[in-house]
Amino acid sequence: MSNPKPRTRIQEKNRARVLEAALDVFSRHGFRGATLDEIATEAGLSKPNLLYYFVSKEEIHVTLLEGLVDTWLDPLRDLDAAGDPQEELLAYVRRKLQMSRDLPRESRLFAQEIVQGAPRMKDGLATDLKALVDEKAEVLRGWSAAGRLAPVDPHHLIFSIWSLTQHYADFDVQVRAVLGEGREPIDEAEVFLETLFRRVLAP
Amino acid sequence: MSNPKPRTRIQEKNRARVLEAALDVFSRHGFRGATLDEIATEAGLSKPNLLYYFVSKEEIHVTLLEGLVDTWLDPLRDLDAAGDPQEELLAYVRRKLQMSRDLPRESRLFAQEIVQGAPRMKDGLATDLKALVDEKAEVLRGWSAAGRLAPVDPHHLIFSIWSLTQHYADFDVQVRAVLGEGREPIDEAEVFLETLFRRVLAP
DNA sequence: CGTGACCTTGACCATTTGGTCAAAAAGAAA
């Protein structure tokens, strides 16, 4: 639908550089607040050159978002209905926390898009995302019904995992400011969230 | 430090209109993405007129943020060391959730400021905010030590309350998209979070 | 080494942006 793929190596390399720079800039300033000049400079290209690889600012943003959706939902897809409920969910929490550690800019990019009303994503949310979440919610409901998981609203349980884990990427400055220096937020969160969810999930 | 207070009624009224409009615009687009024209139009003033009341875009933003910090932390201040641990914390959760319901724009304004690295707030975070949180964390630690509260890291417990409650304001579009129509996210969250925290907090 | 496709750029453009200013238009006080 979007691009028929880069052909040459130069294209592959430069499109990647642009996206890398754009991720940085968009995640720091949001779509409106980002400028092509800033992205171009950070990518080491001239502005017209940048616009040779992407026809507009919007295309860059959309490309980033599209490329990210899958990565973002993979951990949830991996939730296995055949596994042990508590261990599956704890593993999901761990994977999401890992993403806050490894891909904080991506997390912030998403966060800003959503906070700003998801003007360039709304469709995807109501279709793809909803479908996947509904499917997994059904799995959780089954586990609860079978007495293998605490009887909690599955949708809100999933929201709670998102919010608790992404918080450490999105609100990083705040978390660090409050904890003070010398503490590693996500290392601590790993322990804290394991305790928290063990208590919440036990039937 | 900032403004010696509006004198006339006209000033009082118009400054208020500007701040109201600015809250709307800033919370939708972030600082960089907001424009004075948009704020002025929404406030029903001409741009030069707007700049008669606030000397710059930045002053509007800072005024908003400053005026909000107290409101934002009030619920935490109300946490009473002399009360019952579980009830105090559950009341705190309810108050915070109430703020997501009543002041979603304010929540998003804060969220964006933090996500973008809090360029205009960092001091406040590391001083005022940290001080208050540290104080209350000490209370929680005492409760845990006395066996009246589960032994969990108090800072992260507070983070978890923030993230779980603010999520319903900041990620409103996503939550609604996933839940589908006809469900009231925050009403459901009230029930869900009460269950969740009762399980987490019990000694 | 020639040549056609691909890549890069300097100059340019219309629009938008944050902000200024002098002068006109209310208000308030007398």
Place this chain on the structure above:
DNA sequence: TTTCTTTTTGACCAAATGGTCAAGGTCACG
């Protein structure tokens, strides 16, 4: 009504912004 202060605005500005374009440079490949 007069006078003085406070508000409001149209015209204006320099800088920044997203984007274009023609011309020149580079590359792979026969």
